Amino acid sequence: VEGPANRSFHIQSRSRAASMASVEAVDLLLDRLLSASTSSDCADSLDKLLKQCKRRRIDIQNDRSTRPSQQLSPEELRQKQTVEGQEEEQRQSAAVDTVLQNIEALSAICNLIANSTLPSQHDSSAIDVDGGDILAIELMLEIMPASNADNVASAQKPMTTELLNKQRALKQRRDAVSKTLLLFHERKKQSADGEDLKSLIPSTLDCLCSNTPTTYARVLSLQLMNALLKASPGTLREQLMNAPDGINRLVDLLGYNSMAPSEMNVPEEVRNEAILFLTSLASSSSVLARLISFSEGYDRALKIAMESGLKSTVATDCLELCLACAHADDVARELFLGGGDGRGNLDRLASLIDLRKGERFTDKERNVWWFEQLKKQEQLDDASGSASGDPTSSKKEEKDARKGRKLRKKDDLDAILSGDGPTAAADKAATSTKDEQIVQEGPPTPFLTPNESEIMNSVFQLLLALMYDGEYADEVAKLPSRVIDSAKAKRRSRAKTVLSHDVLRRTIVDCAVYTCPPQ
Numbered sequence: 001v002e003g004p005a006n007r008s009f010h011i012q013s014r015s016r017a018a019s020m021a022s023v024e025a026v027d028l029l030l031d032r033l034l035s036a037s038t039s040s041d042c043a044d045s046l047d048k049l050l051k052q053c054k055r056r057r058i059d060i061q062n063d064r065s066t067r068p069s070q071q072l073s074p075e076e077l078r079q080k081q082t083v084e085g086q087e088e089e090q091r092q093s094a095a096v097d098t099v100l101q102n103i104e105a106l107s108a109i110c111n112l113i114a115n116s117t118l119p120s121q122h123d124s125s126a127i128d129v130d131g132g133d134i135l136a137i138e139l140m141l142e143i144m145p146a147s148n149a150d151n152v153a154s155a156q157k158p159m160t161t162e163l164l165n166k167q168r169a170l171k172q173r174r175d176a177v178s179k180t181l182l183l184f185h186e187r188k189k190q191s192a193d194g195e196d197l198k199s200l201i202p203s204t205l206d207c208l209c210s211n212t213p214t215t216y217a218r219v220l221s222l223q224l225m226n227a228l229l230k231a232s233p234g235t236l237r238e239q240l241m242n243a244p245d246g247i248n249r250l251v252d253l254l255g256y257n258s259m260a261p262s263e264m265n266v267p268e269e270v271r272n273e274a275i276l277f278l279t280s281l282a283s284s285s286s287v288l289a290r291l292i293s294f295s296e297g298y299d300r301a302l303k304i305a306m307e308s309g310l311k312s313t314v315a316t317d318c319l320e321l322c323l324a325c326a327h328a329d330d331v332a333r334e335l336f337l338g339g340g341d342g343r344g345n346l347d348r349l350a351s352l353i354d355l356r357k358g359e360r361f362t363d364k365e366r367n368v369w370w371f372e373q374l375k376k377q378e379q380l381d382d383a384s385g386s387a388s389g390d391p392t393s394s395k396k397e398e399k400d401a402r403k404g405r406k407l408r409k410k411d412d413l414d415a416i417l418s419g420d421g422p423t424a425a426a427d428k429a430a431t432s433t434k435d436e437q438i439v440q441e442g443p444p445t446p447f448l449t450p451n452e453s454e455i456m457n458s459v460f461q462l463l464l465a466l467m468y469d470g471e472y473a474d475e476v477a478k479l480p481s482r483v484i485d486s487a488k489a490k491r492r493s494r495a496k497t498v499l500s501h502d503v504l505r506r507t508i509v510d511c512a513v514y515t516c517p518p519q
Contacts, residue, residue, distance in 0.1 A: 018087055019094035026052050026098040030105045033118075039129045042118050046135040053099065053142045055092045093173075096143050100180045103188045103197065110198035112136035113221070114206040116213070133213050137220040140181065140200075144227050145174045178231035182239050201225075201239040201246070208270070209249045215267045222273040226280060233284050240281075240288070247288060250278060251295040256303045275301070275317045282324035289328035293335045298322055302348040310357060310452045319352075319458035326465045330490055333466050337497050346497075349463070350504040353456050353511055359449055448514075456511065467495040 029049045036042040099105065108118055116133040117126040129135075185199040207213050207221045228236045240246040253274035255266050266274075278297070282289035301322050305315035326333050336345055355361055448456065468491060499505060 018091045022052060022091045022095045023098050026095045030099065030102050034105060034108060036118060036127065037120070039127055039132075042112075042127060042129045042132065043135060046112075046132065046139060049099070050135065050139050050142055052095045053092065053139065056088055096177065099139075099143060100177065100184070103184050106181070106184050106200075107197040109136045109139060110200050110203040113140070113200075114198060114203035115210075133207055133217045134220065137207075137217060137224055140224055141220070141227065143181070144177060144224075144231065145170060174231040178228050179235050182228065182232065182235045199239075201236070202243050205243055205246060205249050208253060208274075211265050215269055218267070218270045219273050222270070222277050226277050229277075229280055229284065237281075237285050237288060247291045248295050250274065250281075251292055251297050251300065254278075254297070254300040254304060256296075256300045271304070272314055272317070275304070275314070275321055279317065279321045279324050282321065282328070286328040286332075289325045290332050292321075293325045293328070293332040297325055298336050298345055302345055305352060305455075306348055310352070310455055311359065311449075313451060315352065315455050316451070316458055319455065319462060323458065323462050323465055326462060330487065333494060334490070336466060337494055346501045346504050349459050350501065350507045353459050353507050355448075355507070355510050355514060358452055360447055463498060467491060467498055 026049065029045050029052065033042060033045040033049070036045060111126075112118060112129060112132040113136045114133075116130070117128055118132065119126050181200050185197045188197060204221045204225060208218050213221075225236070240250075253266050253270060255271060278292060282292050282297075301318040305318040308314040308318075322336070326336060351357070
């Protein structure tokens with residue numbers, strides 16, 4: 001009978017042999033990639049490298065054709081799956097380490113990310129690889145170890161010492177891999193033929209800020225940068241600061257560039273992914289948040305929110321970006337209040353919380369009910385006017401009725417909130433069987449949709465951050481009294497600016513008297 005010591009020795013030997021075979025295969029593929037002479041050869045090398053660096057799924061089950069006496073028990077199946085999972089993890093780690101040690105291969109992969117070309121070793125020309133940028137970015141994403149958030153099953157288990165050590169080792173592994181990808185060009189400045197090595201962040205920015213790559217490649221580039229930010233935030237921020245116009249090029253992905261309005265065509269998918277990445281970036285560093293603010297980040301984000309409307313979740317993401325920038329410091333907050341290209345940022349916030357634009361404040365059912373009420377009122381006015389014998393009194397009553405209708409139309413939102421009065425689109429409603437039923441039941445009570453409520457909550461959080469952010473922080477109490485008085489004066493000035501905006505003040509009052517729907 002095989003003992004535990006012999007079984008462990010066999011397992012280690014088998015894992016070592018699998019790792020060595022994987023290292024040899026990856027070395028051959030890297031040499032093939034660097035010496036590729038055709039586009040298909042390069043793409044095939046990248047595809048096979050991707051398969052080598054990908055962790056295979058282990059699923060062990062009993063063969064139904066075997067006899068029940070020869071089948072493994074559930075405990076034996078679990079142990080075998082654990083052992084083979086560890087072997088696969090070691091094999092994948094060996095393959096990834098082999099790629100990370102080859103600096104010239106990493107530089108070639110970065111060149112593929114930047115412009116989908118591979119420098120030829122035979123001459124000074126470059127090989128155009130169709131889809132090479134997508135394959136290169138997918139390889140980089142596969143090299144990055146899975147985050148702790150991806151292991152949902154392990155997160156649901158009770159925390160043990162073994163599980164904590166495993167998570168700590170995974171975090172260290174992610175940090176080491178991400179730093180190697182971000183800083184490999186500093187270990188060797190030039191390749192064997194004397195050319196400067198490509199680095200990852202400038203190559204990714206070239207892919208993002210060019211119209212040549214596909215939308216999918218640009219979205220993958222942002223996902224790669226987001227993974228690097230989670231793994232090693234300090235190193236990524238340093239590389240972005242050192243890259244030429246790093247932050248400006250990222251903010252340009254939002255569009256609405258006042259300096260070069262038609263310089264770059266940004267698809268909506270890339271723009272939405274850029275909003276999420278810039279929000280994470282601004283939340284991680286106050287310095288980068290201030291740089292995003294100086295790059296017209298507020299104006300661009302609010303223009304996107306206005307364009308998306310209250311029905312889209314993109315408006316909420318844009319407001320989250322503004323909130324992350326406003327949390328940075330007083331300079332970023334004052335820049336928001338002084339920004340805006342003509343319309344002003346406060347005008348945009350007032351438009352976002354205007355209840356008149358709510359979906360259920362302007363729906364057909366509401367309009368039909370008030371349309372019928374107006375028709376009935378006009379019929380009563382006409383009947384009373386014709387029944388009266390005095391033409392002077394009839395003209396006076398008709399004039400008062402027109403004046404009353406005009407006043408009611410001017411104050412339509414107050415009528416909606418209080419439960420009486422017409423809406424602006426009442427004259428466009430049609431009458432049907434369903435409409436008659438609505439008229440009989442009475443006016444429906446309008447209320448905000450969940451997405452509209454979230455947008456308005458984000459706007460109010462942003463306004464509070466602009467006026468009072470940092471007032472109750474523990475760090476403020478430790479500052480000198482002169483600095484505290486100056487900060488209080490700035491907060492009072494910002495609050496005065498917000499409250500002096502007439503349209504915004506009125507919309508805030510409307511939201512204050514709004515009645516929430518029953519839970």
